[in-house]
Amino acid sequence: MKEPAFVRQNADKWKKFEQILTNPNEARPDTYADLFVEITDDLAYARTFYPNSQVSRYLNGLAAKVHQSIYKNKRESSNRLIDFWRYELPHLFYQSHRLLFISFLIFMGSFLIGCLSTIYDDTFVRLILSDGYVNMTLENIKDGNAMGVYKDSEPLYMFIRIAFNNVRVAFLTFVLGIFFSIGTAFVLFQNGVMVGSFMTMFAQENVLPVALKTVWLHGTLEIAAIVIAGCAGLVIGNSIIFPGTYSRTESFKRGAMQGLKTLVGLVPIIILAALIEGYITRHGDSMPLALSLFIIIGSLVFMIWYFIIYPIQLNKRGEVQAEEKTTAAFILGT
16 A cells, blocks of 8 residues: 555544544543554554655654553543543444444334334234233233233332343344344344334324333333444444454454443443333323423433433544644644
8 A cells, every 4th residue: 555545544543543642631541552552553554664754753653652641641440430431432432423323223214114014914013022912911901001011020020130131132232243233233123123013002002192101211211222232233243344454353353342342331221221111110101291201301312412412522522622743734634
């Protein structure tokens, strides 16, 4: 690869590294370690093919700054967890917003398929949810207790069972990304169709308003978690399909680590959704509409803010605070 092409291919990445290094208050050891590996890879390439060039000197200086930051900005262990939630996880999501949107589209597309299939085929919902579940739900609706399924177990037992199941589904959605993202897409599709069929069944039985204000008490966080787990799975799948300048093995390792951190970040949200489903959803049909809307809208606003808006704000803050160095300006053409 010719030197100008090498610079064009990596210029945006180097510029981003410069911006991150100018934000000491947001320094995270793991981030700097990842930067150091990427910069040294580029430096080794530049030294091999462009020895004594300006780009080699620039990368050598940038690698030195990253190396210094790894030791200069070490945090105490007590701050590590705070840093993860405040900076690391949002930064990971900023890098994955495109895949998050794709995960959302897959889920919503399958949700609509579930709705339409249930509308035009009255046996479809039984195929998806099983005869036993559908018959039980119809019997509950007939008895004036449409949301009875959320009241048939003790709250603690229901919470533990749901939390375990949802963590399992999220982990499965992530892990199946190793099959070139196809496995992740399938789990998203399966869950989307199921939710679409479920909600359409309530609409056909004229109890949709009750279902909406009850199911989405926990469903807002639960479905968002599945979509985000889908994003993590797509990250690992993309790392295999599109390794970029890395070897496929190295790209896979990086994608797997990024996806795994995302999955770890989901665990509290999954637990919170299970708590709501176990202890609050059972009262949803009798709960004041204002309180129900407060929980649903509050959950939705939090998820959008933390996983979409806040990462963008962090990135913009870095861009505003970044000061371009003279050498970087020469290399990047700014």
